[in-house]
Amino acid sequence: MTQDTQVLLAILLYLAFFAWIGFRRGFRSELTVFIVALLAWVVLQERGNIFVALTNMVVSFGALFGASLASGTVDQNNLSTGSDFVQPGGEETFLFLLWIIILFLTYYITSRPGFAKSSKKTAWAAIVGALNGFLFLAVMLPKFNQLYVMGGGQFSQAPLRTFVALITQFFSYLFNLVRNFWQWVQPLSPITLLVIITLLLALAAFTLRGSMKAKS
Numbered sequence: 001m002t003q004d005t006q007v008l009l010a011i012l013l014y015l016a017f018f019a020w021i022g023f024r025r026g027f028r029s030e031l032t033v034f035i036v037a038l039l040a041w042v043v044l045q046e047r048g049n050i051f052v053a054l055t056n057m058v059v060s061f062g063a064l065f066g067a068s069l070a071s072g073t074v075d076q077n078n079l080s081t082g083s084d085f086v087q088p089g090g091e092e093t094f095l096f097l098l099w100i101i102i103l104f105l106t107y108y109i110t111s112r113p114g115f116a117k118s119s120k121k122t123a124w125a126a127i128v129g130a131l132n133g134f135l136f137l138a139v140m141l142p143k144f145n146q147l148y149v150m151g152g153g154q155f156s157q158a159p160l161r162t163f164v165a166l167i168t169q170f171f172s173y174l175f176n177l178v179r180n181f182w183q184w185v186q187p188l189s190p191i192t193l194l195v196i197i198t199l200l201l202a203l204a205a206f207t208l209r210g211s212m213k214a215k216s
Contacts, residue, residue, distance in 0.1 A: 014137065015130045022129015026119025029110035030128040036106045037135055040099055048095045052086045055094070059085035096143070 022030040044051065086094045109115060119125070 011137075015133045018133030018136075019126040019130040022132065023121055023123075023126040025111070025125065025129070026116060026121050027125035027128060028119035029116055030119075030125050030132060032110050032115075033103070033106050034128055034132050034135065037099075037103050037132070040102045041135075041139060044095045044099055048091060051098065052091050052094060056085050099139075 110119070
């Protein structure tokens with residue numbers, strides 16, 4: 001079996017998985033995900049600097065608001081002296097994370113009973129599901145290649161060795177992400193942290209409430 005045949009079979013297996021998901025979810029849901037994911041990726045790539053600047057501005061004003069509540073005074077110098085939320089060099093990571101959030105929210109909304117009820121399970125749904133697989137492959141493949149490079153090229157033909165190396169690399173990245181997030185959180189005021197935690201809890205409560213309604 002040639003290398004090209006192995007690659008083709010791997011891609012077909014990958015696309016068959018997404019086609020099956022597309023058929024299970026229905027045409028309307030999958031088409032919505034495809035359109036939103038594609039447009040979001042194009043817009044973030046072409047106009048990503050606008051979203052980065054807007055995020056830095058919102059976070060700066062939020063930090064100023066939290067500090068004002070804590071101290072009772074407004075110090076506008078914090079806007080100019082404080083560091084940006086999205087640091088130079090981290091724009092690509094931020095935009096990719098923003099795209100992931102948009103994708104998950106779209107999947108969540110299109111999986112709701114009110115939306116999915118009118119989504120027909122047809123062959124077209126499987127085809128659009130495969131298109132989603134192509135789109136995700138185009139977006140994720142450079143990231144996986146980066147994972148391979150950052151892992152020192154240690155992934156091999158041995159499945160078990162590659163499996164262990166991927167898990168080890170994943171937890172290494174996860175630890176670095178938590179550490180960087182903690183370094184960003186530490187300088188924030190208690191009021192700002194309270195606002196962030198409240199928003200996260202409200203989002204979690206809204207998600208759980210929606211899931212309980214769907215089951216009932």
